[in-house]
């Protein structure tokens with residue numbers, strides 16, 4: 001029985017595979033002939049050192065960090081979840097670099113839109129210090145899960161000398177990993193302020209490709225003025241990148257805002273409904289769009305202005321006249337205009353502009369949180385729901401994509417997805433990640449959050465506020481929409497070290513270490529913990545349908561209608577093996593992969609017979625964990 005591959009997706013291997021697909025000729029005995037590759041790339045090679053390149057201290061190391069697989073896992077936490085059995089939404093409590101690594105296989109090219117609002121590097125923002133050697137243990141220590149004290153996470157003061165460097169080293173590997181998760185029609189939107197906007201643009205251009213930059217939306221984030229400032233900041237930048245801009249070039253209408261009907265009316269009772277008059281003149285001189293138009297009401301003759309053309313050629317103009325779509329001003333005495341109907345505009349959607357000042361501000365973001373948390377401001381500067389909702393509507397035209405936010409904060413993105421699903425009949429799915437960052441008791445800004453957590457007896461962690469907001473938002477929405485049957489739940493998973501013991505022998509405890517290694521699963525882990533680690537390693541989603549069956553007293557999980565069958569029990573007899581074979585006959589999956597625990601069979605005879613029996617049922621893919 002073959003052993004299952006122990007690690008998640010190996011990004012280097014994955015990339016080599018892609019290179020092999022493109023340039024098979026440069027590979028020999030598994031190695032790349034670089035000289036040959038250079039020749040194939042011809043004039044696209046950078047020849048000298050002086051080419052445009054954005055560098056900072058630690059960039060290489062940060063890049064490598066994105067490529068080392070995580071040694072962690074995601075453990076299910078049903079007690080903190082809502083509607084565990086049915087929900088397709090996920091809330092992952094953990095450090096996002098490790099979590100993104102763990103999601104690489106299962107969510108590769110699966111995410112429709114990513115919105116993130118990372119720490120802005122204002123000097124007080126904490127920056128999680130990545131540990132190159134052991135991300136997981138470091139994470140457990142930093143979040144106080146490994147020793148009782150828990151190390152303090154750093155702030156990134158501008159006097160530290162590596163102010164921008166630290167921030168860039170934090171963002172670079174995370175954005176690299178995030179890109180791998182985006183679908184071909186995927187979009188990422190990143191909020192940022194003046195402190196790092198230039199740096200963020202540069203690394204995003206590098207990671208996502210400068211051709212894939214769609215624009216920068218300026219959001220008017222506050223209406224108030226800071227009188228003590230030299231110049232009072234009232235905006236936030238939001239960089240928008242497509243995974244592939246060429247997708248949106250062909251499918252422009254897939255990146256549109258809903259038409260709100262503003263400015264449409266029906267003064268002439270047009271049977272086609274409300275309309276708006278658009279100019280029939282466009283800039284630029286086009287020879288086939290130059291002709292005279294006579295106003296039939298008063299005989300006045302019109303030509304396009306100098307350097308302009310009519311919007312359509314003459315034959316299309318005639319059609320539009322016959323359809324009654326050309327009007328001559330509201331009184332009938334003016335030049336030609338073209339009617340645009342609301343019904344058509346709704347189908348086409350509205351082109352977004354880069355300047356957004358018609359939405360809520362940070363004040364309304366704070367108010368939405370207060371409304372849910374009994375009047376307490378439990379999170380500083382959350383984004384307003386209407387802002388994130390607009391990003392989501394722009395980024396996911398399908399209405400049913402996965403929306404990822406790996407700096408989830410107070411879960412505004414989650415609240416927005418719930419709200420949009422109810423209001424617009426969408427079925428988007430959530431994937432939120434938030435660090436269990438301690439809420440600093442010495443910070444005056446946190447007084448209300450601390451009071452709330454203590455009152456409700458919940459741990460003083462930001463992730464607790466994030467989950468609580470989702471629960472409270474869902475309750476409120478359900479109360480306001482009693483007939484709504486959509487998904488208002490979420491499954492909680494928590495980042496932890498792998499369920500499988502690593503060989504970490506210490507000379508002084510060698511004998512005990514050896515004994516421990518015989519049982520390769522950690523003692524405090526459940527079969528469900530192991531099951532989900534296995535799903536991630538197999539590249540299956542955490543929300544995949546799992547059926548729990550009992551075969552001759554043993555628990556057997558059937559995943560994806562029998563595509564994967566997992567049995568993590570011990571002392572397995574031939575009855576159980578035959579039961580699994582019968583399952584194959586009943587469910588008829590094209591291929592059934594079966595996974596057992598190491599040394600799970602009653603004895604060696606059962607083991608040998610089991611493999612042969614399963615083969616007779618047509619099950620060849622049998623692995624141990």
Ligand SMILES: C[S@@+](CC[C@H](N)C(=O)[O-])C[C@H]1O[C@@H](n2cnc3c(N)ncnc32)[C@H](O)[C@@H]1O
Nearest residue numbers: 095096117128382383407408409410412434435
């Ligand atoms: C600016 S806030 C996001 C606010 C959010 N958009 C909202 O409206 O509530 C950034 C969040 O990222 C979290 N964070 C920072 N570093 C993280 C990391 N390495 N992994 C996961 N979360 C992290 C912080 O705890 C903070 O809550």
